[in-house]
Amino acid sequence: MSFTAPVLSYSLLSPMLILLGGALIGVLVEAFVSKALRPAVQLTLTLGTLLLAVMQLWRIRGQQSLTAAVGTIVFDGPAFLLQASILIIAIISVFLIADTEHFAALPAALPGSEEERQAVQSGNQITEVYPLTLFAVAGMVMFPVANDLITLFVALEMLSLPLYLMAGLSRRRRLASQEAALKYFLLGAFSSAFFLFGAAYLYGYSASITFAGIREAIVGGGGNDVLLLIGIAFLSIGLLFKVGAVPFHSWSPDVYQGAPTPVTAFMAAATKIAAFGAMLRIYYTVFANAQWSWTPVLSGIAIVTMLLGSLVAIAQRDVKRMLAYSSIAHAGFLLSGVIALNKAGLDATIFYLFAYGVATVGAFAVVTLVRDSAGEVTDLNRWKGLGKRSPFAATSFALFLLAFAGIPLTSGFIGKFSIFSAAYESGAKGVVIAGVLSSAIAAFFYIRVIVLMFFTDATEDGTSVEIPSILTQASVVIAAVVTVALGVYPAPLLDFITNLAIFIR
Amino acid sequence: MDASNYLYISALLFTIGAVGVVVRRNAIVVFMCIELMLNAANLSFVTFSRINGDLNGQIMAFFTMVVAACEVVVGLAIIVTIYRSRRSASVDDASLLKR
Amino acid sequence: MNTSQSLVYLIALPLAGAALLLLGGRRTDKWGHLLATALSASSFGVGLYQLSQMLGRSTEARPVSQKLFEWINVGTFNVDAGLLLDQLSICFVLLITGVGTLIHVYSISYMSHDHDRRRFFAFLNLFIAAMLLLVLGDSYLSLYVGWEGVGLASYLLIGFWNQKPAYATASKKAFVMNRVGDMGLSFAIMIAFATMGTVSFAGVAEQVENTSEAALTGMGIMLLIAAAGKSAQFPLQAWLGDAMAGPTPVSALIHAATMVTAGVYLITRSNFVFDAAPTAQLLVVIVGAITLMFGALIGTAKDDIKKALAASTMSQIGYMILAAGLGPVGYAFAIMHLLTHGFFKAGMFLGAGSVMHGMNDEVNMRKYGALRKFMPITFATFGLGYLAILGVPPFAGFYSKDMIIETAFNAGGVKGIILGSVTLLGAGITAFYMTRVMILTFTGTKRWDEDAHPHESPWLMWLPMAVLAIGSVTSGFLLSRGDALVNWLHPLFEHHEEHEHHLLEPIVVSGLALTMVAIGVAIAFVKYSRQEVANIAPENVSVFTKIARQDLMQDRFNEAVFMRPGQALTTTLGATDEAVIDGTVRGVGQLAMSSGSALRGLQNGFVRSYAALILVGAVALIAAIWVVVQ
């Protein structure tokens, strides 16, 4: 028997390869470069890798291929857009991660132990977070381009496992951080089991692990629908878990709160893009013809997610948890774009993902700025009067909140409008109504925070705002600029998306 | 014999695992239950590959094992750390973050 | 119709005065009053000039008009700011500007000690302007402007001393009750526009025959309400008594001679409506008759000289309204009584003012007495007015009032008899209470407070009184000589040749009237001249007197029927707004809040429960898909 070497189009895979390469080098750096240099080296390496990946990605924009890696990877317009979004978000997030203040100097050491104290004093900072980030990013960019179940599963784990660890790296409140890691890990693994089980049944239904094969089976019909439905259901659980849709959301508030804020920012923004990217591809291409079975259910989930997210957010006292619930609500909004199942829905969702991702990173970036002697202050009551003490932080945070609330002239409004109109066009009027309603509820607590910051006098205590690094500041500014720009003149991006966002099968 | 019996078994294993995750306290055991679920999935993969006369399912199974192994590494790392700092592997003790 | 460009000056002159004095502020204190008087006088001059012009023209050519500018012009609703001067309005113009000027003169001295005199004169001018606009406007809408304008002026003047809360309240009361009347006027205008498509006098007049009686009746009733509001007729009479809070010249000008007669003007002006709407006309008569008695009865019990006079004003206007309600025959007499009344009542008010002037602003007649010797001129002028109002020949009232009584009797049938006797009775009661006023004030013994040293008023004050007194002697005779006024106004009211069934000969009527008057006077004499008058009102009096003292319960009534329920409604509405409407809104917010906190409970921090939730979710998902598929 003869062996034919698989044909790989490296140029299309290059972004992923670059990222993985960078990550591996990062591991080596961690091992061999002297402690003193490490942070700087790792930072440059990571940023370099990401930038390189972006440039590479830009070069291959507009190309299309089903056979990038013998049919396991697909590259097309949406793939480009989603990968680009993920990389950009990643870069901004790395700006935050660069502030080592957030990360345990020696995660292996016991909280409060002597060796930890020494590690902190000697300034020996373990910088494993950088390679972890790169691995995660690699997984994320692979998730939306996977074209068969294996790749999909591998990508899923590849983006998850590093995040589990990163969640546990916080320097302050380490117990909480470790707990976050544990919860995230257990629940993540739990959900991926469902995912895998679903995959198995899809395979059973279609006798194929490639998306193409599954789609043909669905189109052709005649298979055992029970297998198909179980498959769809369980696979969806895995994905819905990642995007934090009700009732698979319960990990996100705890993890968002426990994880180091830069990591929270990164996963809140990037993971959503990756997961929704994958969802879009799967639902728009693979499951499209089984629409009758899943759209109603997904609509229900979307509605519940929006409402619950908005309602519970009202009752939050911790800014990170509040943002977590708002991200749950937004998952609901985004789902309505998936349900739409039309071109407009695809464009809208991609735009929304990018706009929301940027705003989210910005918001968490501001959270990292608000500190006292014991590190970050996330208790909302201690944000009172922030507007007086730091107009910069308060104003930009207010801007991001308004964007979340979907107030005109911010990116959030354009996103909401486009995604709801797409959903309405597909006849999902109920979802739109629920969306509008929950936006009203949501507005309620976004405004509450604005009131806290601007209209209430500071209580006491040394909650101060410090700009630790130029990079953090930069990330806030970039996010703010993008948010406003996309609100005032979104036309270019929208057109760009509209022209590119076409799935190939 | 009818291959679908294997499916029932795998379903059973999956359910046992899932229930186990909910009812057991010890993090390690919980994690083992999850592994059980993964393997249930694997079993169905293999079964289906047999039913469909297609090898991809078995390839998938191998991948799953690898991934599961990675998961073990990460998972144990986390569990051990938390055990060291809490002196307890009970998942119920880790409930600082709530509401 | 010929036009005259000078009509506008009638209004513009006093209006300019008002504006100048109000905007000029204290700078104009020195000469403000003089300017105001001059302007009012010059307006009177213009009036005389117009009269002479008018006399020069043939009957049908007499009315003149002037279009000022396009005012409101929307769709078919076209109203120009236009003035109309005809035989009817000229009478008013002369009365307003004439009496007005006299009262300006009087006030110069009367208000000389008030450091806000300038403002007082500004308001007087404002009133003159508004009143002239009222009688000169050529459409109901422009009349409306004047109508509320005089209301405003009256409000400002009643409340001129509004630092006294009671006075402020009185002015507010007057304005609000007037607004009720104004509402009637606006309804009338709306009806006119909706049914006839026009609101000008001329337009309505020619549309009348194409319009259903129902509509006209409605319009007539609304006009009547308006008239009742302005002219303090039943049931909107309650404000007039309190309006005496204003400085006495105001009472004389606005609340005796001119503004309160605007109602009579409105009804006579709208004769074409009422002639076509018998029901409305009947109501007019009834209102007139009731008010006539109402006022007269109140008058018998008042110890406050001004309030007594006010009551009498009310009753006299009752006469006019009644006459106006008698249709074409009555209009002229209504106007005639209006004019004569303008003279003698204004005169008597000024007299009352002069008395108060001498008695440190004491108004309680029980504290007067024997003032005859101390203020002879006042006594004389007041006396002449007294004779006039009684209707003693040949004084003014004799002509005007007897005409009304006679016409009332001749109204025919039961109606005639009732009305006739009411008017007769009214004459008697009038005689009684006016005599009472005379006796209590000028004769008998001194009942003054210690610090009172009465003296005659300066010439600036008694001169106008004298002039008015002359008027109250002669006006009646002059106006009725050869039916001068009747013929003068004749072309305005179309007479379907009245079937002259004389129920009573004029001479008989006069006889009856005089007898009633004599009786009234006699009773008064017996009651107040024979026995000593207590200088504090005795409490052991008949129920009737008690009621009469309280203005026949009019305020009690309004309070019980309108004020109290109104206040109750207002407070309840306030509460409802807070509790129910805003409450609902807040409730929704609360609901969201609480449900949020409730759901928050799900997040109990135990990873196993989260896993359970996922598991449940998975099962639910399967179930849901199952349901969908089935």
Place this chain on the structure above:
Amino acid sequence: MKWLTLLMLLPLAGAAVIAVLPKGNEKAAKQSALVTTLVVMTATIAMAVGFQRDNVDLQFVEKYSWIPSFGINYALGVDAIALVLILMSTILAPVVVLAGWNEAHGGRWSVKTFYILILVLETMMIGVFAATDVFLFYVIFEAMLIPVYFLIGGYGSGERSAAAVKFLIYSLVGGLLMLASIIALYVMSGAQGGHTFDINKLSQLQMSSMTQNLLFLGFFIAFAIKAPVWPFHTWLPDAAQSATPGTSVLLLGVLDKVGTFGMIRYCLTLFPEASKTFTPVILILAVISIVYGAFLAISAKDIKRLIAYTSISHFGFITMGIFAMTSQGQSGAILYMFNHGFSTAALFLVAGWMISRRGSSTIADFGGLQRVAPVLAWTFFLAGLSSLALPGLSSFVSEFLVLVGTFTRYPVHAIIATFGIVLAALYILIPVQKALHGPTTPGNENLKDLNLREKLAIAPVIAIIVVLGFYPSPLLKVINPAATHVISQMGFTDPAPTNGGK
């Protein structure tokens, strides 16, 4: 010449100038704000001169593609209605700046910020009336909440932040309902020949009466909250009580007009059938507002709340006039919007001066003011008279037109509404008596009278009130064609005289 864009840019330019001014130089900030607003006013008048009043089409039209993929344009243009309102807004702006010269002090933030907010708001006030693209309108409609929100919450008094939040939430909820309707319109337009937000194209859409009713409600409720019409009014008193007088003037005088303006421009144009369907309900709501607002005003203890309640009553009249569907009613309503702007401005500004002098807004705390500060007192009185629609003052013309116009088609409503004029007398004269008359309350003996700046600020307002009372026809000549156009668009004609059924 791109007039409207120019008008919108001028205030922004002014804001930019203020922004770069050195910190703490408050006088300069105030002066530049005043200059800017005056320039804008002049520019607006210059534009208005070029307006052809017999041409019912949109004029000064501008149109640039904004978000082509959604068919959204930056499209401006004015008809008589918009023109009149823009004119009102830009005349009020300098008055507010001059009158509230010291309002910004005692705010949470700098004086500069205050005037920047004011100027940004002015831009949006112009834009919201000039927008002819529904999306653009909505964007401004929502965005203009933000500056107002900060003006109330940052510079107001008392429960300012609570009031600001209440205002914002109310408006946002209304806005979101409208957004749902707009989305529906957009989708339908896509189904019927291309996505668009062009108001004229949208008004051509075919839709089932059910949909039309629902969408109408989406718009109407948003506008009813803005206006505000009973029972959506409870935010207004709180907002007005807390906001600075100047802000209140812009809030009640201009922003609330967006509601009534929207009813004409959007509800009637886009959903003629639904408008007819709902007219009975709306008329009832309007009548309730008239009476209800008046009663609440009578019972009000706080002078700012009182003015707010009177406005609720006045907006009732405007709404009634709009939906009476007669040329008198329509013209009256439009004229009413204009007049109400100024009479409310007068009331609020004078009340503001009284409050700033006395340090309290409770009516009972004043008394005998007429003796102490005559000019102040008489100005307040005059403003009050215009609010109770005294003939000879501008509001009378509009109010009477509305009543007459309504009476010809809906006599009963008109009759009930007319009782409002008696109530008006009460709600104005009661505070007048309490505050201006009677003996001077201890402590008020030496309150200052109006100074020159304040006189200068209020004079033009009073002038407009008086002049338009006697000579409204220039304005009416501009309004009438537009009003008649609206009526005929709706397929109505004025009822002919009935001759009382003879």
